[in-house]
Amino acid sequence: MIFCSWSGGKDSCLALYYGIKTFGKVDLLFTMLHEDCDRSRAHGIKKELFKNQASSLKIPWHFECATWDDYEKVFLNFLDNYAKGGIGIFGDIDLEEHRNWVERVCMQKSVRVFEPLWKKDREKILKEFVDLGFKALVVAVSKKFPHAKVLLGKSLSCETIELIKSLRIDICGENGEYHTFVYDGPIFEKPVQFKVLDIVETETSWLLDLRG
Incomplete structure (x- = not known):
């Protein structure tokens, strides 16, 4: 298995x-x-x-x-x-x-x-993800990093990578700064359909309320 x-x-x-x-x-x-x-x-x-x-x-x-x-x-x-x-x-x-x-x-x-990503360069990981054709949306941002809320709802792209770098947070979100939802890419048969209903606020995060 x-x-x-x-x-x-x-x-x-x-x-x-x-x-x-x-x-x-x-x-x-x-x-x-x-x-x-x-x-x-x-x-x-x-x-x-x-x-x-x-x-x-x-x-x-x-x-x-x-x-x-x-x-x-x-x-x-x-x-x-x-x-x-x-x-x-x-x-x-x-x-x-x-x-x-x-x-x-x-x-x-x-x-x-x-662990195939272990100790790889963070920026190279993100750029490889984008270059391979994967599509992902930022769906959560930690309240520990309120200035990063601007990322919520953005698709991962070369432009978004530059924005993340400018925020001076971990570029891959390894400290929980942000999280993503992947909806398409080379190993997907077809894009995953979803819609954004709202922004949900919890004690620790801002979340996008996604529904299929």
Whole structure:
């Protein structure tokens, strides 16, 4: 079993792209949703849109729901039931703490970790994503970086990359500055259809309310 840890955003999508190139296939997309089982926690993407992404990618999608407190337990149960002895694809770039966590939990279930973006130049990652023909929308911005709210609703492009650089935040959003929703690209059969209904404000973020 080869699975991709799937946030629906640019980094997991590019990691998936490399996973398909490296292994020839990916068997499953896996997403951890908020405990209400309606949206993903950081990106705020609704369940229906993950289903639509998976349908266009022609890869089955599986989700689990968890609080922060039981996140690791739920993740380990997923590995035990679906991926034991297999391969997990992750889109980490250089957050050592998260990679260490991934390797620790995966090792418990004999899952090999594949991190194709690890230590790559951040700007090159974004430009490669755009140059390959992927399409993504900024759907979440953290309130820790209020000056970055200007990114909300923008499509990733060369112009947007320059804007991100001018804001003096992490260009890939590795500190949670912003998150994206990928809706088209070379591994998608067709664009994922969606519409923006509103901007939702939470305690920590501004989110676009997307519906399929």
